[in-house]
Amino acid sequence: MDFDRAALSQMQATAERYHENLLLSAEHLLYLEGRGISEWLARQFLLGCCDDVHEGWLSIPYLRTAGTVWFNYRRMDEGKPKYMASGSKHLYNTADLELSDASGEVCIAEGELDTIIASAVCGLPCVGVPGATQWSGNRSWHELFRGYQRVSILADPDEAGLGLAQAIMDTLPAARLVKLPGDVTETYLQHGDIKGFIK
Numbered sequence: 421m422d423f424d425r426a427a428l429s430q431m432q433a434t435a436e437r438y439h440e441n442l443l444l445s446a447e448h449l450l451y452l453e454g455r456g457i458s459e460w461l462a463r464q465f466l467l468g469c470c471d472d473v474h475e476g477w478l479s480i481p482y483l484r485t486a487g488t489v490w491f492n493y494r495r496m497d498e499g500k501p502k503y504m505a506s507g508s509k510h511l512y513n514t515a516d517l518e519l520s521d522a523s524g525e526v527c528i529a530e531g532e533l534d535t536i537i538a539s540a541v542c543g544l545p546c547v548g549v550p551g552a553t554q555w556s557g558n559r560s561w562h563e564l565f566r567g568y569q570r571v572s573i574l575a576d577p578d579e580a581g582l583g584l585a586q587a588i589m590d591t592l593p594a595a596r597l598v599k600l601p602g603d604v605t606e607t608y609l610q611h612g613d614i615k616g617f618i619k
Contacts, residue, residue, distance in 0.1 A: 435481040438468025512548030524569040534604035554582035571595040
């Protein structure tokens with residue numbers, strides 16, 4: 421995929437500015453800590469605090485070797501919409517596909533923060549889908565997962581999450597739903613890991 425280098429540079433600078441905001445925000449750091457994401461992990465994934473388009477929202481940059489290619493934004497209260505982004509959607513944390521190539525196994529989670537927990541905290545190669553309704557409309561994503569011996573779906577145990585899981589299983593023969601008692605983050609916080617749920 422070709423990227424506009426000037427645009428990438430600008431987005432990377434924006435991601436770094438947002439991240440510096442986050443490091444100064446006790447509210448954002450406490451929110452992430454409550455979800456099992458330490459300041460060290462926030463640095464690793466360059467999570468930030470938006471100061472312009474969605475002021476005060478958590479910024480989640482989509483990182484590639486070339487730099488930041490997209491942002492999603494998450495509000496930290498219970499208001500709606502929970503997420504806001506513009507432009508075409510991307511898969512999150514695709515760097516983990518390189519780890520999956522060696523093992524033949526990969527996980528797919530719903531949402532970026534759950535992906536961070538599965539990947540960086542629980543040690544499962546994991547790629548994130550930005551929303552339960554996004555899989556079916558992005559057919560190019562399906563090809564990235566073909567050839568794996570096992571695709572474990574870490575979907576939320578609600579109607580939308582189960583719908584995502586079914587959409588993935590309909591397109592990937594190796595895909596199987598992992599039955600979690602809550603979403604990835606809830607399961608991790610309650611049980612200390614999620615590996616035991618993968619049969």
